[in-house]
Amino acid sequence: MFQVGLTGGIGSGKSTVSALLAARGAVVVDYDLLAREAVEPGTPALAAIEERFGRSVIAADGSLDRPGLGAVVFADDAARADLEAITHPAIRDLAVARLADVPEDGVVVHDHPLLVEMGMASVCDLVVVVDVPEEVQVQRLVELRGMSDADARARIAAQSSRQDRLAAADVVIDNTGTVADLEAEVDALWERIRSAS
Template sequence: MVKVGLTGGIGSGKSEVARRLAERGAVVVDADKIAREVVEPGTSGLALIVTEFGPEVLREDGSLDRERLGKIVFADSAKLARLNAIVHPRVGERVAELQRAAPPDAVVVYDVPLLAENGLAPMYDVVIVVDASDATRLARLTGARGMDEQDALARIRAQASREDRLKIADIVIANEGDLDALEERVSEVWARLCERRDAAETPRA
């Protein structure tokens, strides 16, 4: 098994890279998706968030209003830390379950937005950083996603800097261009990951 940590700032295209790696056969563990699962209605995670931030972070149907919560925590580092203390341990437990279920010869890609922020690079055999400039990411967030510019900037600033992410990268996927260029680069990276997996599986004489 090759354990790959995949990260990138919001708007970098990390999720698109994860999707393309999955198409090629990677087992993708999506930390964002798991983070949503551990705060669904009826979970202890959601109950603790309501206790910490108040019932105003709930929608009428009892689910978490992620946009409202985001505006609260991304503008206040202490509140963000309190939210992470609730969510991250629960995500970690679920990730460990999925890892145990993966085939022993798998390339397992952990899609982890806060890999750099939480010092998680040593957990992986390979760290891939999807990289785009802050200006490109802001344009994507305010354009394709329709996000308010100040909200988008707050989210970018709440994450690690571009430089800090690049420091932990074993492989960088630059994503400033079009999807054809991204597809070509993902193919190159997938070939490298498969070579590493196959080398690890080959018994030494």
């Protein structure tokens, strides 16, 4: 199994690259989806979050109030570290379970916004970083996700720095061009992956 770590800052277009790789035959393990699954009602992680942060971060239907929790943890580094200590092990366990179903000759793409922060770059055969300047990230988050400028910058600041991500990269995909430019970069990446796997 050939393992690709795919990361990029929020608003970089990482999910688009992930979808393009899936269309070419990769098995994608989406850590944003795993993060949601890890805190579904009835999970030990959600119970631990409620114990640490209180009932106010639990919605009326028993699910996690993600915006409410986000408002707490993105304003407080210690609170974010506490949350990560709860969720990261649960997410890792779910990822391991997904890998059990991948054929030996398969290509796995770990679509992971926190690949660098969680120390997963070292276990991947190839690390791919989707990159755009911070101002492009902010613009996309404001225009496409409806965030305020301040919220967008807080989310960006909570992730690894652009420099740290680029330092971990074997391949950098510049996503400031057109869709056709991006497709061409992904085609070249897929050729490299297939020749190496």
